[in-house]
Amino acid sequence: MSTTMKKYGLLLMLLTFLFTLPTIAQAEQSTKSTNLTQSTKSKKATNGTNDKNTTEVPQLIQPTPSTKDAKSTSIIIDDKKLTLPSNAEVKNMNQSVMIPLRVVIEHLGYAVDWEKESKQLHISDGTNKIQLTVGSNASIVNGTETTLSSPPVVEGGTALVPLRFVGEQFGLKVRWDNANKSVLIQTPPPKEEVKPDPNQNETIPPGNTGSNKGSTSGTAQINSINYMDNKLMVEVQGTVKPKIITLTDPNRIVMDIPATAFTTEFIDGQLTNGKAGFHGKLDYIVDNPHIEQVRYSLFDEKSSTIRIVLDTKADIGYTITDGGSESGLLTLELHTGDQVVPPAVTDPPTTTPPVTTPPTTIDGKKIVVIDAGHGAKDSGTVGASGKYEKDFVLALALKVEQLLLQEENIQVIMTRTDDTYIQRSERIEMANRVNAAAFVSIHANSAAPKRTVGGTETYFHHKSHQQFADIMHRHILGATKFNDRKVKNNSYEVLTKAKVPAVLLEIGFLSNPQEEQQMLTEEFQHRVAASIVNGIKESIGVQ
Known part of the structure; x- marks a missing residue:
């Protein structure tokens, strides 16, 4: 064999060896892993129940977001796509679709409250009540304890809850569209309206669409709810005894008025009536320096309790006037510390303006x-x-x-x-x-x-x-x-x-x-x- 042929032969052997090294390394690693697993199983089998002091370390299951960017997910209620804040995302955790609670629930008109110390969430549609606790699979639905598939969690200041559980408890049809990364929620169709007799000044009982018309005996009535110059003004008929609490995270003032009903005119003009019963909000609250919005609803049907919530931008005090009288106007005035909040608009309040001759321009128009x-x-x-x-x-x-x-x-x-x-x-x-x-x-x-x-x-x-x-x-x-x-x-x-x-x-x-x-x-x-x-x-x- 010539010297040249010997050189080519050695080169070929060297290349073959180099290409074989990764395969050998992988095989060795696989063998080590197999041996380690078998050794572990052997030790467990040997110890068995003889070593009672040995406890297996539990595996920590962390929330696993979906692989797709969370911002690409969407929530669609009755064919309407919701606009989600940056900190409110739909996530897939431990095989459960978790939804931002406040965004969805308040869109449906349900009442939701968060108790920071106990980490409890309270949801109500006026008929059903759900109590959830962050980090716990236990929940209470209308007084009965049930078990969740996944516990509620708080991420980025937003509470996430299992979609299917909340949906089913309130009679909603829910499903996860994995192809489009969308949460689909369908509310029940509204019941057929029964229009009240226009010649009678009746109050439809809260939670009723009109089949049993008439006011509840001993129930006060709310004619209107308005907010201006840092005052919440509730026009009422009869004596009311409001119960007021302040809550934080987020800040809000909650007024509950038991034994009270909305008048028919108020229901027809300002409220919506869906699965959540009667509810609504003042749609003219925009860019107010002290409050985000004023919302109201039938909070509890059994006690006929009307709830009015002021979502405030800070922890603000208040003064309540005419709460127990029959003057016709229940007023809650906002304060900061010991000082009354100055009106957002500094124009002085006006009384009925005097009758004046309409002005004209220079050319008589x-x-x-x-x-x-x-x-x-x-x-x-x-x-x-x-x-x-x-x-x-x-x-x-x-x-x-x-x-x-x-x-x-x-x-x-x-x-x-x-x-x-x-x-x-x-x-x-x-x-x-x-x-x-x-x-x-x-x-x-x-x-x-x-x-x-x-x-x-x-x-x-x-x-x-x-x-x-x-x-x-x-x-x-x-x-x-x-x-x-x-x-x-x-x-x-x-x-x-x-x-x-x-x-x-x-x-x-x-x-x-x-x-x-x-x-x-x-x-x-x-x-x-x-x-x-x-x-x-x-x-x-x-x-």
């Missing part, structure tokens, strides 16, 4: 201010098809503007002409500054998830403005041809701070699919815009 409600970050209510109230009212307000521009004796001012947000106090101040002849705020209503409630209603606050409201309502009702929900008094900020004739129009219910379909058409909007202009002209005496 009367000024009318048209306000398209909401805007930008404040979308208002959401319609049955997902359309925003802010878009509907802007489209209608712009049509009103075009018609008023054609009037020789009227000068129109718009609070907004695009998707921007204007503070409510600034909207009415625009009218006050110019001493306008009329201020008209345009809105759309909602009673979601109730889809059958509908109609047109008009609001005023100062008694001297009621005639203006009556005229406007008559014109608009003739154009919408919806159910007549009457002219009503309310303490909306744009009305209470008005020093000029002011009304707020609720054209119809976007939550009602039939009304929404009409309201979004050009023909309907042109017809209603014309009625608004005709009402204004009659009210301010312009031909």
